[in-house]
Amino acid sequence: MRDDQYPPLPPLSVGPAGKCPRCGQGSIFKSFITLKEKCDVCDLDLTFADAADGPAFFVMLIASVPVLGFVLWMILGVGASYWLTALITLPLLIVLCILPLRPIKGWLVASQYYHKAEQGKLDTQE
Template structure:
């Protein structure tokens, strides 16, 4: 069938049953077929799915991943550093050796899964700007 088989849930390409945006997104898998990949690099979105041909031109999570990381990762990381200062009053190098890795791990690692989840949620919920219905239909037309 033109380069793509059945999906991970066993359905044929003609019957694209919706997959969970959380399941596909955090794994970086195509939200339509569940086999292809969303990303070409760490955060670079592919042009299209290499399995089903879904065009990712609709994918625009904008600042969403950064906002989620700031709300749910940076704040606890900064609280950790502040609490370390209040409770132990260590020298600056202890903050450097503990705080920098904590902030790097809590900000960089979650970016890709969150961005994937937001892209998959855009596809699943058919999120689009007002007045772009024709563009959405063109982007998501199945390849013959």
Template sequence: MKAPVSEPSSLKAALAGDCPRCGSRTLFAGWVTFAKTCRNCGLDLDSFNVGDGPAAFLIFIVGAITVVGALVVDGAFSPPWWVHLVWIPVATALTVGGLRFSKAWLLAQEYRHRAREGRIAE
């Protein structure tokens, strides 16, 4: 385990997928799945509870962008119906990219503000 040099900002950590403690690119194990621990500094990433908050907001944001985009394209160009199939990969990319960013930002904010789930003392 290496000692942390300086903690990155929450925004930088979220954009790059960095560990909020040491800044190494060890936050994600998959596209939107967090690693269990940071391979560099050993931060327990399982102890953070990001939950479904980012996904709930993204449903509204990506849905609004997709619907408005489809209506504008349809109103301006009146294309055949199959042209609107382009919105499937657009919505998918916005969802995956947005979910990755928002989950990483929320985890970094939880780390920075030392937010944890309440535990009952035994």
């Protein structure tokens, strides 16, 4: 089937679930955050997808603010030692950074497909 035979699927409905941005059925991941070459259901070529550092940036942005607030509260509000704060905060930071990586990468790949994002090109015509 061609792309115009599939209804457009909003990126937030298929991306975080790791579903194909065209058919909404097949999975786009072959491992935790490694993309497949193509969809198993509709054969969509997924080599167009280049999320680059986008997922890591969004995860750091989302996770760092609450963790920083927690650290400041532990040290300034509670008066906990630096060692106790580090022992509590490091596992929290690791969990908050790893868990959202896959859904955010799926959302970015689905957004690239939905909005037909491509590599930038220079216009050489005069």
